[in-house]
Amino acid sequence: xxxxxxxxxxxxxxxxxxxxxxxxxxxxxxxxxxxxxxxxxxxxxxxxxxxxxxxxxxxxxxxxxxxxxxxxxxxxxxxxxxxxxxxxxxxxxxxxxxxxxxxxxxxxxxxxxxxxxxxxxxxxxxxxxxxxxxxxxxxxxxxxxxxxxxxxxxxxxxxxxxxxxxxxxxxxxxxxxxxxxxxxxxxxxxxxxxxxxxxxxxxxxxxxxxxxxxxxxxxxxxxxxxxxxxxxxxxxxxxxxxxxxxxxxxxxxxxxxxxxxxxxxxxxxxxxxxxxxxxxxxxxxxxxxxxxxxxxxxxxxxxxxxxxxxxxxxxxxxxxxxxxxxxxxxxxx
Numbered sequence: 001x002x003x004x005x006x007x008x009x010x011x012x013x014x015x016x017x018x019x020x021x022x023x024x025x026x027x028x029x030x031x032x033x034x035x036x037x038x039x040x041x042x043x044x045x046x047x048x049x050x051x052x053x054x055x056x057x058x059x060x061x062x063x064x065x066x067x068x069x070x071x072x073x074x075x076x077x078x079x080x081x082x083x084x085x086x087x088x089x090x091x092x093x094x095x096x097x098x099x100x101x102x103x104x105x106x107x108x109x110x111x112x113x114x115x116x117x118x119x120x121x122x123x124x125x126x127x128x129x130x131x132x133x134x135x136x137x138x139x140x141x142x143x144x145x146x147x148x149x150x151x152x153x154x155x156x157x158x159x160x161x162x163x164x165x166x167x168x169x170x171x172x173x174x175x176x177x178x179x180x181x182x183x184x185x186x187x188x189x190x191x192x193x194x195x196x197x198x199x200x201x202x203x204x205x206x207x208x209x210x211x212x213x214x215x216x217x218x219x220x221x222x223x224x225x226x227x228x229x230x231x232x233x234x235x236x237x238x239x240x241x242x243x244x245x246x247x248x249x250x251x252x253x254x255x256x257x258x259x260x261x262x263x264x265x266x267x268x269x270x271x272x273x274x275x276x277x278x279x280x281x282x283x284x285x286x287x288x289x290x291x292x293x294x295x296x297x298x299x300x301x302x303x304x305x306x307x308x309x310x311x312x313x314x315x316x317x318x319x320x321x322x323x324x325x326x327x328x329x330x331x332x333x
Contacts, residue, residue: 017194017195017223018194018195018196018197018199018200019194019195019196019197020174020175020196020197021139021140021174021175021196024139024140024174024193024194024196025140027193027194027218027222027223028041028222030221030222031218031219031222034219034221034222038073038104039104041216042073042076042077042080042104042108043080044216044217045077045080045192045193045214045216046077046078046080046081046084047080047084048214048215048216049077049081049166049190049214050080050081050084050085050088052190052212052214053081053085053133053164054085054088056188057130057131057162057164059088059089059090061130062090062130062131063090063091063130064090064091064092064093064128064129064130064131065082065085065090065091065092065093065129065130065131065132065133066092066093066094066095066123066126066129066131066132066133066161067079067081067082067085067092067093067094067095067132067133067135068095068096068132068133068134068135068136068156068170069082069094069095069096069098069105069109069135069136070096070098070105070135070136070137070138070170071098071100071101071102071105072101072102072105072137072138073102073104073105073138074135074136074137074138074139074166074167075096075098075101075102075105075135075136076101076102076104076105076108077135077138077166077167077192078133078134078135078166079094079105079108079109079111079112079135080108081133081135081166082094082112082117082133083108083111083112083115083117086112086115086117092117092118093117093118093119093120093125093126093129094112094117094118094119094120095119095120095121095122095123095125095126095152096109096119096120096121097121097122097148097149097152122152123152123155123156127159129161130161131161131162131163131164132156132159132161132162132163132164133163133164133165133166134156134163134164134165134166134169134170134184134186135166136149136153136170136184137168137170137171138166138167138168138192139167139168139174139196140174141168141170141171141172141173141174141180142173142180143180144180144181145170145171145180145181145182145183146181150181150182153170153171153182153183153184154182156184157182157184157185162187162188163184163185163186163187163188163209164186164187164188164189164190165184165186165188165189165190165209166190166192167189167190167191167192167196168189168191168196168198169183169184169185169186169189169207169208169209170183170184171183171184171207172198172204172207172208173198174196174197174198175196175197175198176197176198176201176203177197177198177199177200177201177202177203177204178201178203178204179203179207183207184207185206185207185209186207186208186209187209187210188209188210188211188212189208189209189210189211189212190211190212190213190214191211191212191213191214192214192216193214193215193216193218194213194218195213199211245285246285247285254287255287255288256287256288257287258285258286258287259286259287259288260286260287260288260289260290261281261286261287261288261289261290262290262292263277263278263281263289263290263291263292264292264293264321264324265277265278265291265292265293266293266294266297266321267294267318267319267320267321268294268296268297268315268318268319268320269318269319271297271300274291274293274297274301275300275301275304275305278291278301278304278305278308279304279305281308282305282307282308288309289305289307289308289309290308290309290310290311291305291308291309291310291311292311292313292321292324292325293310293311293312293313293321294312294313294315294319294320294321295312295313295314295315296312296315296319297312298310298311298312311325313325
């Protein structure tokens with residue numbers, strides 16, 4: 001069943017390019033300056049979304065689709081998706097509670113109306129939908145959702161049908177993942193082009209559902225201006241970690257030949273931090289492990305990590321390390 005908690009949260013590897021709202025705007029500007037028409041990009045994005053949607057929600061099982069349309073280009077994407085699903089035989093209804101739209105979105109809204117697709121400012125005509133598409137707001141939202149639109153979001157969150165959000169669930173801050181007043185709790189979120197930083201924020205997880213990246217073929221030339229400012233991240237899963245274990249070691253090797261790790265950790269109040277860090281270091285396969293901790297923690301850690309060299313350090317009044325003992329030399333690696 002779509003949205004089942006038995007499925008993996010990340011169905012694909014997390015790439016190394018994660019952008020802020022400002023960076024995404026500049027990348028889009030590069031595309032448009034190079035000659036990509038805004039309307040053409042909207043058609044391409046919506047086509048990819050429609051392909052994903054029909055692969056996950058068949059017309060036989062989910063014949064009725066409710067589409068939530070916002071005033072900006074996120075709403076325009078949603079309208080093109082609504083049009084394409086209508087042409088494929090889905091029963092589509094549109095909710096657009098905004099009186100004004102960007103020109104391109106307004107054009108698509110008029111065309112959707114000309115096709116006879118039901119359009120309403122409220123959610124009542126969509127109440128029997130089998131699945132909803134959230135296109136109210138995408139990346140770049142900065143103001144809290146308030147008043148009538150906040151009430152509509154809360155109505156969506158109370159219904160049981162799956163919700164597919166375009167780019168970001170409406171109401172989430174692109175960079176921090178914070179909820180701006182209220183936000184859609186999506187079953188799936190289809191992030192467009194490049195991952196937004198909100199997808200790396202724990203606070204956003206209850207709203208993102210299961211994320212997918214929708215590739216829209218952004219050329220490297222449009223990315224070049226951002227250079228090294230694009231956040232570099234990697235995702236590690238149990239599967240990727242296990243593929244690198246056990247570490248390749250000659251049979252005659254000993255711990256003094258495979259690296260020496262100095263771990264400086266812990267305080268009297270947070271003894272567990274030093275212990276967990278030491279256990280993690282031991283599990284990593286490091287050769288020689290030296291653990292520098294406040295003197296009050298030394299005996300406890302010696303008992304728990306007998307293979308490590310545990311060095312007690314002079315403490316401050318609050319139980320933190322005051323300074324390292326003489327003879328310690330820290331070198332850059």
